[in-house]
Amino acid sequence: MNNRTVEIGVGLFVALGIAALFMLAMQVSNMSSITRKESYVITAAFENIGGLKVRSPVTVSGVRVGRVDAIDYDMHSYEAVVSLRIDDNYDTFPEDTSASIFTAGLLGEQYIALEPGGSMNNLKPGDRIQLTQSALVMEQVIGQFLYGSAARNTAEPEAGEPGAGGL
Amino acid sequence: MLDGLQSLGRATLGFFERLGRGNLFLLQALSNLPGMLLRPRLVLTQLYSVGVLTLLIVLVSGLFVGMVLGLQGYNTLVDFGAEDSLGVVVALSLVRELGPVVAALLFAGRAGSALTAEIGLMKATEQLSGMEMMAVDPVQRVVAPRFLAALLSMPLLAAIFSAVGIYGGHFVGVGLLGVDDGAFWSQMQNSVDLRADIYNGVIKSVVFGFVAGWIALFEGYDAIPTAEGVSRATTRTVVHTALVVLGLDFVLTALMFGD
Numbered sequence: 001m002n003n004r005t006v007e008i009g010v011g012l013f014v015a016l017g018i019a020a021l022f023m024l025a026m027q028v029s030n031m032s033s034i035t036r037k038e039s040y041v042i043t044a045a046f047e048n049i050g051g052l053k054v055r056s057p058v059t060v061s062g063v064r065v066g067r068v069d070a071i072d073y074d075m076h077s078y079e080a081v082v083s084l085r086i087d088d089n090y091d092t093f094p095e096d097t098s099a100s101i102f103t104a105g106l107l108g109e110q111y112i113a114l115e116p117g118g119s120m121n122n123l124k125p126g127d128r129i130q131l132t133q134s135a136l137v138m139e140q141v142i143g144q145f146l147y148g149s150a151a152r153n154t155a156e157p158e159a160g161e162p163g164a165g166g167l
Numbered sequence: 168m169l170d171g172l173q174s175l176g177r178a179t180l181g182f183f184e185r186l187g188r189g190n191l192f193l194l195q196a197l198s199n200l201p202g203m204l205l206r207p208r209l210v211l212t213q214l215y216s217v218g219v220l221t222l223l224i225v226l227v228s229g230l231f232v233g234m235v236l237g238l239q240g241y242n243t244l245v246d247f248g249a250e251d252s253l254g255v256v257v258a259l260s261l262v263r264e265l266g267p268v269v270a271a272l273l274f275a276g277r278a279g280s281a282l283t284a285e286i287g288l289m290k291a292t293e294q295l296s297g298m299e300m301m302a303v304d305p306v307q308r309v310v311a312p313r314f315l316a317a318l319l320s321m322p323l324l325a326a327i328f329s330a331v332g333i334y335g336g337h338f339v340g341v342g343l344l345g346v347d348d349g350a351f352w353s354q355m356q357n358s359v360d361l362r363a364d365i366y367n368g369v370i371k372s373v374v375f376g377f378v379a380g381w382i383a384l385f386e387g388y389d390a391i392p393t394a395e396g397v398s399r400a401t402t403r404t405v406v407h408t409a410l411v412v413l414g415l416d417f418v419l420t421a422l423m424f425g426d
Contacts, residue, residue, distance in 0.1 A: 006211065006212060006215045007211065009219040010214045010215050010218070010219060013214070013215075013218050013222055013323065014214075014323065016222070016323070016327055017320075017322070017323025017326055017327055019330075020327040020329070020330035020331075021322075021323075021326045021369070023330045024262060024329060024330055024333075024365050024368075025361060025365055028258050028262065028329075028330075028355055029356065029360060029361040029364065030359065030361060055360075057357075109357075
């Protein structure tokens with residue numbers, strides 16, 4: 001075997017392997033979004049976070065500005081406390097910004113949507129968002145719907161009878 | 168009755184004896200690995216025969232495995248209207264499982280069997296004893312560079328397999344079946360984690376390279392030095408490597424992705 005062929009072959013092989021590893025790291029995984037610039041953390045307390053996970057996106061008007069950093073449970077207020085890691089170039093959210101948990105699509109992943117308010121003061125790193133809206137849990141929605149329609153069905157004849165008797 | 172017991176005992180003792188020899192052999196090979204840094208040329212030649220010559224089969228199989236994943240994944244996902252998640256399905260199954268495992272199986276078939284046959288034949292033609300006569304340690308001269316080459320090439324081969332497979336899945340999903348290109352990559356990037364998925368896949372492939380190299384070299388080194396013995400050893404290499412890789416893969420998956 002020609003020495004030069006061997007060396008070129010090995011060089012090609014190693015270069016290909018490293019390129020493949022690099023491609024897996026940069027293009028396939030979330031590496032490009034982990035090693036990003038400075039960021040700061042704010043927190044928000046929710047009654048129910050549904051299926052929210054660490055690393056779920058945080059968006060404003062649909063633009064991703066950060067990720068969920070940590071999820072804890074506060075034993076004093078009995079609420080879930082979510083830490084949001086926001087990129088540093090989005091650092092002027094008003095104090096009365098509200099946070100809601102939404103679902104992308106019908107069965108998609110859940111994310112936090114921020115909605116800026118009108119206050120003149122901005123949220124500082126470590127602040128807590130006061131206005132929050134919990135995740136919609138499908139069973140609760142269906143339960144409320146069923147309960148609501150059942151209540152209306154039973155309420156209507158009762159409300160109707162005195163009225164009919166009166167007429 | 169007693170004869171049966173005796174043969175059972177002999178088989179058991181033989182098994183443990185072989186296991187012990189295998190471990191001593193591994194220890195010997197491992198202790199010779201650092202010395203290989205001083206003789207990179209030996210490793211280079213072996214990298215060629217172990218890694219470069221396996222490259223073609225890995226490239227082709229990776230491409231087709233990825234294409235099949237794309238096709239099958241699409242057929243299943245489209246029923247739920249979730250074909251945008253095709254990238255996640257293809258990437259996760261390749262990076263976590265198929266890349267390391269299939270690359271290791273191909274490695275055993277292509278490179279492992281060649282290593283066993285080569286060393287077995289060296290033993291049968293008494294080249295190894297000849298080396299010992301000249302005060303050259305055959306483990307250091309023959310085994311260690313091959314072991315290091317196997318250790319180095321397995322992770323590279325698995326990564327190439329996964330990368331090519333993802334492009335194969337991309338070709339079928341986006342190119343032929345009309346999945347959205349942006350959704351394919353962005354959902355993949357959202358769901359594949361560098362540490363949890365990619366690093367663990369690389370760790371898996373290093374472990375498989377270790378095991379495949381160990382089995383192949385030991386089978387060759389321990390082969391009965393006849394034509395039949397070498398042929399048996401070669402078969403055993405492929406079968407044992409496949410079994411051990413699949414079993415280990417389950418254990419590693421349970422440890423890594425268990426929770």
